[in-house]
Each structure stands twice: as C-alpha cells, then as structure tokens.
Amino acid sequence: MMMMEDKLLNWLKLVFISLMVLLFVSKIAVLLWWRPRKIEDHFSKQGIRGPPYHFFIGNVKEIVSLMLKASSQPMPFSHNILPRVLAFYHHWRKIYGATFLIWFGPTVRLAVSDPDLIREVFTSKFEFYEKNEAHPLIRQLEGDGLLSLKGEKWAHHRKILTPTFHMENLKLLVPVVAKSVTDMLDKWVTMSESGNVEIEVSEWFQILSEDVITRTAFGSSYEDGKAIFRLQARQMDLAAQAFQTVQIPGYRFIPTKRNIKSWKLDKDIKKSLMKLIGKRKENIGNVLPEKGPKDLLGLMIQASDSSPNITDYDIVEECKSFFFAGKQTTSNLLTWTTVLLAMHPQWQVLARDEVLRVCGARDNIPTKDDVVKLKTLNMIVNESLRLYPPIIATIRRAKTDAELGGYKIPSGTEILIPILAVHHDQAIWGSDANEFNPARFSEDQEFKPYDDDDDKLLSDDEEENVTQDVYEERRPNHEMDKERDSIATHLMLR
Template sequence: MEDETTWLSPKAVLLSLMVGFVVAKGMSILWWRPRKIEEHFSRQGIRGPPYHFFIGNVRELSGMMLKASSHPMPFSHNILPRVLSFYHHWRKIYGSTFLVWFGPTVRLTVADPDLIREVFSKSFYEKNETHPLVKQLEGDGLLSLKGEKWARHRKIISPTFHMENLKLLVPVVAKSVTDMVEKWSDTLSESGEIEIDVYEWFQILTEDVITRAAFGSSYEDGRAIFRLQAQQMLLCAEAFQKVFVPGYRFFPTKRNISSWTIDKEIRKLLVKLVERRRTSSGGQTAAKDLLGLMLEASKSSENVTVNDIVEECKTFFFAGKQTTSNLLTWTTILLSMHPEWQAKARDEVLRVCGSRDVPTKDDVVKLKTLSMILNESLRLYPPIVATIRRARADVELGGYKIPSGTELLIPILAVHHDQAIWGNDANEFNPARFADGMARAAKHPLGFMPFGVGVRTCIGQNLAMLHAKLTLAILIQRFTFHLAPSYQHAPTVLMLLYPQHGAPVIFRRSDGQDYR
C-alpha cells in the first residue's frame, strides 16, 4: 500500500499543479484582467456597464436587443433605439465613448468621426478576427483576410469591379429585372395591382445577378449554393441566440451537424464548378468574371489555391447578395413611405430614358435623383450597422491610452443618425442633402460610411449601386407603389439590417402597359 501511495504521489502533485495553473489562468482571463482594464479606462474617464464574471454584459445586452425586437415600431426613421438598443441605452448613461463586455472581451465604442478616421487610417488597428461560425458562412475571403494575402487577393479580384467592366452587366441585370416584372404581370389583379414581399423577391433577383458576375455563363450553378447559404445563415443566427459556452461549436449537436453538412456540400459544389471551368476553358481563362480572374491567378502563382477560390466565391455570394438585396428593400420601403420622392425619381427616369423600355449603361449614370435617394437610404438604413477594429499594440487614440488587444466598436448607424453631423433632420428622409454630392452632405467626411472607409472599403460597392439604380429605374418606369396594410416597420439585425416581418408592398401598373 505504501509503495502504491508513493507511486501515485507524483501524479497527484502534477495533476494538482495542472489544475491550479488552469484555475489561475482562468481567473486571470475571466476576472483579474477585465478588472484591470476597467480600472485603466476609469482613470481616463471612460466607464461602462460593470463587467460580470465570464459573461460580461451579454445578458443585459441580449435582453435589451430581444425586448426591442419583440414588437414593431412606428413609421419613423429613428431606428437606433430598436436596432442598437444597447448602444442607445448605455450612451445616455456613459456618453458616446464607453466600455462594453462581450464575455471577457472588452470593446470600446467610438462614435467621434475624428477618432474613427484615425482608427481607419493608421496601421495600429486591424480587422478583428471573424467569429468561426461567421467565417464558415461568409468564407475566408476578402472580408476576413488580413495582411499580404488580403492585398494579393484584392489586387486579383479588383478588375471584376472596374466600372467599365460592370457596365457590361447592365443588359444582364436588366434581363433579370424584366423577367421578374413579367412574373409579377402574370398575376396582376383586374385593377392592375399586386402585393409583393420585396425582401424575398429582391434576394432572388440579386442571386441571379451575383451568380452571373461571379461565374459568367455558369451562373445557373450558383443557385444551389445560395439556397444552402441561406440555411446556414439561419443556423448561425440560432447559435448566437443561445447562451455562450466556450467550444460549443465543436459539440456534435443537431444544429452543428447540420451546419457541418451544409458547409461540406457548399464546398463540394464550388470545387466541382471550379474544376469544370478549368477543364472547359482549355487553359484559357480570359473571362473577367470573379471565377475567371481567380483561375488565371492560380495558373501564375502557387499562392492562389482551389481552396482560396472556393472561399472567395463564398464571400462574394454572401456579402454581394445580402448587401444589395437589403439596399433595394429599404429603398423601396422609403419610396413607398415618401411618394413625393418616388414621383421625382419617376420624372427623372422618364426624362432620361425617353421611350426606351430598359435604361442603357449611359442612362444609369445620368440618374442623379436616384443616386441621391440610394445614398439617403444607405445613410438611414446601412446594411452594416457597426464594425469592429482591434488595436495591434498599445496605442494612443485622441488622448486615450488603448491597451493592445482592445476591440473598438464603431456604431455606423449611430454616426449616420448623429444630429451634430447631419443636422436636426438627421432622422428624416431627405435625399436633397446629397444634391451636391457625398462630400458636402455631412459636416464631417466620416459621417457617411455605408461601405466602410479606407483601403478596406467594400470592393463590390459599384456593383451594388449599379444593380440597385437599374432595378429601381425599371420598376419606377412601370409601377407606382405603396406599403401594404400588413407592413410592419421592424428594422432588425441578423448579420445585416433587414425587415424583421418582411416588406409587403403593393405595386400598381402606372400607365396601363404590359411590358412583356
């Protein structure tokens, strides 16, 4: 017995030491370090809701967000209290610069445009690490890449989005929109009206355009991928609504297994598509769609692999679809709420396009009123309501000392609705503020940033704006529209800003013609 005890003792001591180390490390990460960070910022006059062991402010934050989204809001564009309820609430208590804890991770909210410009312009700050569940959904492409690999991919992909190249897509977009209008016309009532949930229809429309831009003649192959990504997005959203448990994404739960299966299927479809294009091209990949450019790069560089191409396609599919379809949805809702601007846009389209049923690429450039309307829509209802950057080292920001690793939360929606930047009518729909261009619309150049700022500005913004302008021009030519009685105003965040209860709109043929 004595020999057995002696033999076990070193193991017991080692185990005790290991447990003690883990406990000490855990206490440091989950308690002592957050308390030190709170004290560090408190000495600089920055406070926030108190940190709670392990969960931070997640419980209060989730409660406020769930309460805000539990019922629709009045027909108002003052959406900050509903969409970013935690920021709206704590800003009133602690000011616009305060700390908020996402578990043991601290985030410093920064809404001052001068500080935001510094964050985006200096190399001390980098894009934060994307959550693994989000990365699985949106792909490990331009949205999440950093450093040299990001720069290399951006250079490869950029020609896809050159304006002259995008103008070649005008007939493609026009065909997709007119096909959609034909389907609507087939079901018009005797009075020439139809009720449409534009949120659903614009997603279908954008899928068609994005797949053509990504794969050229192979666009049909992309539709199955969109369907799978939509399923994966719902699973991802469900996971974020659950209580935070470290490593939960690795558990073989029903939801996780479904997510893994979908991810494998998406990858399988994309690899198959890439290989088919590589084989059918016979070594010639001159096409300037996304897939063609990536394949061309892979021929001349070992740094671009099939996996890189797959991840970029996932990114383009997800970001392109969600951004553009949401822009179209909110702009249609705004024009339904404000018929005077709908009439102004229609007068412009009819004046510029004349008797042409479909605007040309030259017509689209001349639609100034529509550009103003789209910019105002992006200001009031930006697809991305907030973004995050991370301090790579100990830095000073506007006189504040920021420790390395601190995440900076930039509430884009709050900046877009800031009366100090936009005036007393900041929460009102007034496209005329963009009449002299974006540079003169706001009192600060960083007051408007729907597509980001600096080198990481969204590469697809020209495609999104071209697509949106052309789509709205064609619809405005053919229909007048207003909100359906069943519409409920409920802007909500699920990755991007979207209408929680859909967007039913009643379209009425404006001139009695059937454009088929």
C-alpha cells in the same frame, strides 16, 4: 524503505496536481477578474467609463435585457431606429458619452462614434487594427475569402479581385443587371393583370440579388453557380436556426441531425465548386476574353495559373464569400429604398420622372452612360444607406498597444464602431438626422421635393401629412425572416 518511497512519490504527485490546479485557477482569476479590473482602471484614468464589469458575463445580461425590451415595444412612426436596433448603445451613450467601454464576457470593447477616431482606425492607423474573428458558423458560411483574410494574403486577393469591381467592368455589367430586373418586372406585370396584387418586395429582391450576384461571380457558368448558391442558402438557414438556441461551446461538433445536414451541405458546396472550377478551366482555359465583363471565377482561375499562392481552395472560398456578403446587403438596400419611396411619394415621382427623362421609355434598357446621370436616384440611394445601413456596426481589434485620438489603447482591445449611430448623429447630419431627406446629398442644399399634382414645393407639414397617409395605406410587411435576423445579429457586431 519501499513504503517511504511510495509515500514520497504520492506526496509529490499531490503537490504537482495542487500546483497545476492553483496555476489554472490563477489564470482564470487573471483572465476573468484581475485583467478586466486593470483595463477598467486604465481607461478610467483617461476619462473613459462604461457599465461596470461583472465576473465572467461582463455586460451580456444587460445587453440582452435592453435589446429584448426594445424589440418588445411597437415601432413608432419614425426613422429613428437606433433605440431599437442598437438599444444597448443608445442607452449607455446617454450615460457615458460617445466613447465608452462595453464588456462582452471578459472581452472589452471600446465604443467609438467620433468620425475622426473612426478615420484613424480605417485609414491613417489601420495597420494597428485587424478584423475581428467571426463565429465558426459564420466563418463556415462566409468562407475564407476577403471578408476574413488578413495581412499579405488579403492584399493579394484584393489585388486579384479589384478588376471585378472596377468602374469600367461594372459598366459592362449594366446589361446583365438590367436583364435580371426586366425579368422580375415582367413577372410583376403578369401578376397584376388579374387585378390588384400584393407583392412582398423583400423576397423578390432577395431572388434578384442572388441572380445578379451569380451572374457576376460565375459569368457563363451561371446555371451551375446558381445551384451551388441554393445549397449555401440552405446552409444559411441551418446556421440561423442554431443561433436561435443557447450556444454551448463545442456543440457544433456533436453529430446532431442539424449539424449532420450542415456538414453535408458544406461538403456538397465545396465539391460542386471544385467540379465547376475544373469544368471552367477545361472549357475556356485560363485566359479571359478581352471584351465583355470579367467575372470573379474567371479572374481567380486566371490568377491561379500565374500564381502558386492561389489554389482551387482559395477560389472556392472567395466564391462563398462573394455570395454571402452580397446577397443580404443588396436585397436589404433595395427593400428599404422601396419602402422609403412608398412612404415619401413626392420623391418617388421625382425619381420616376428622372428615369423616364434620362433613360426613355420602359423598353429602353439603361446604358452605362445613363446610370451616372441619375442624380436624384443616387441621392435617394445614399439617403437609404444612411438611414438603414445594411451593416449596422463593425469591430476592429488592436493588434498591439496603440494610440487613438490621444487615448492609449491596450493590445487586444476591440473597437466597436456603431455605423448606425454615426449615420443618425445630429451633430453630423443636422437636426433632421432621423428624417428622409435625400436633398442633403445634393450640391444644391435648397433642393426640395415637389407635390404630385403641381409644381409648388411642399411645406414641411404637407410633406409629413402625405407621408403619414401613404404609409398607413401602403405600409408593407418589411420585417425580414426571423432566421435571417438571427444571422444579421451576429454579423452586425463584426
């Protein structure tokens, strides 16, 4: 009798284990095969196709192959960077049209470049879409701030931080920015006194951006804040090294030499920020001065005094986000604008003349009233942002079943918005979409740059010849460090 009971018990255990294995295999099959096929069929009935899904890996192998092939070829003399930077999108758009499916593993992404559809995602139907979750290493760097927050907490933090970016407050920050820029230019002048000197502007602009952001974030606590951001820059380099290797699930929890360094830096950053917050509260209290610019740290501390929902942890995370989001985007904009002006000297002359006319001699620091009068410079910056946007793509995820421009979007579908492709779309910008033409942002569409030597307008052929000559003579080394590129690659599809 005892033996029969043991056999029955063993048989039941075997059946239970078999059922569990069968259930697990079934879930894997649904996730990695049945569901992707069902989604492909769902979109195919709506006229949306894409490269076929491959079990488990999706289209990742093809994406990597297309990107590697594009980066292995020399860049042509052109601002048409889409085929190189978003090679997979450029390739498949020619085959499947402007709206198509891509598979990142078993995760489906709907590529959308129609401005009307993008407007729905960000404005009229934004409540149906949420931000994509960041990679854990990126999340550690960017902090749990506005970049990653969602829902009511995001809205609450945004309301608190809005005064930092209010136009009146930004105008008060003009002297702060001017001082940082003047200090940098003085160093350049000193360097040039020994004769011709080559300056790597991307490195200088990274330092400048860090300096301005630190002053904006920490105000009177500038020196302490700068030391903290130095730690975060080191942490960013470690994360970049990690992205250059194969990502093994759970590897970031293993106490490797690099991971231990990263953990220590994260701990030091949080500890230093908490100490700074305590010192700031002790020195100035929770009341901001009525006059003068409002810094991010002061606004957060003031909010924490009146709202129990704002903790010291929230302040720490917002400071991390502010630095991480602002430094690379700002320095990249400054770098590419400088490169474009070097390639198109006729616009450089116009911008310089305008600055001298509006702001006066070099010793005169621009005021808040001067900045709004720099129309030509504003056109140039807009065109730089169009041709070389700091963020080349972004992602939103459908929180529930939704409708987008007549398409039925299942819950969980990720919407890939290729910002760079939209900025280079000839249907939107015209046949010269891949050319540097700041005049497109002028109210006077006939506006054209002048020659350096006289008042006659340059012909298109003359402008191209001048641009080619200057580019070959002064072509700067504007490739970013490989370490920072690897982080940008992961950021670009968020």
